[in-house]
Amino acid sequence: MKHIDKVLGNQLANPSDVKRPTQSSELGEQQRRAVVYFFARVRAIDPQQYMILMPDEKTEQLIKQEFSAHVMNFTKDQIDKGMAAWHSLRQEDHKDYKFLNLDKIVGLIANGGNTHGQRAGLYRHVRPGLPVPDSVRQERKKTALAALDSIKGLLDE
Numbered sequence: 001m002k003h004i005d006k007v008l009g010n011q012l013a014n015p016s017d018v019k020r021p022t023q024s025s026e027l028g029e030q031q032r033r034a035v036v037y038f039f040a041r042v043r044a045i046d047p048q049q050y051m052i053l054m055p056d057e058k059t060e061q062l063i064k065q066e067f068s069a070h071v072m073n074f075t076k077d078q079i080d081k082g083m084a085a086w087h088s089l090r091q092e093d094h095k096d097y098k099f100l101n102l103d104k105i106v107g108l109i110a111n112g113g114n115t116h117g118q119r120a121g122l123y124r125h126v127r128p129g130l131p132v133p134d135s136v137r138q139e140r141k142k143t144a145l146a147a148l149d150s151i152k153g154l155l156d157e
Contacts, residue, residue: 031072034079038071039064041083042105045090049100063102070106082109089115 027035043050054060074082086108089097096104096115108115 027072034074035068035071038079045087046100053100067102074109078109081113085113
């Protein structure tokens with residue numbers, strides 16, 4: 001319970017404050033199986049980091065509730081493909097997958113196990129901005145050079 005208090009900042013000091021899902025928001029059988037299967041695979045691949053992330057039952061329950069909305073619509077094949085990719089990335093000692101990060105694992109599954117050209121995680125894809133006009137670039141360059149000259153003047157004194 002101390003770990004939960006640290007993570008949530010004593011927001012749930014009383015266990016009765018935890019809101020239970022209503023009948024309409026409960027997971028269906030297939031969705032529940034997907035969530036259970038996802039966390040079973042995570043635990044099987046990296047049990048040490050799993051225990052560090054979720055040291056007690058309450059923390060584990062809260063994390064599973066948090067990520068169930070992201071995991072519940074994946075199929076077993078999607079989860080298997082993403083977990084295989086995560087497993088191989090861990091074996092390659094990939095810097096982004098060295099430690100357990102559920103957001104990145106969910107993103108890896110959502111991307112079909114592909115990390116090339118896409119960020120792995122729960123990110124929005126944003127279109128690149130419009131190119132900056134030459135007149136704006138020249139004005140920025142003049143401003144930057146003036147600032148550098150003033151800094152050089154301070155150093156010379």
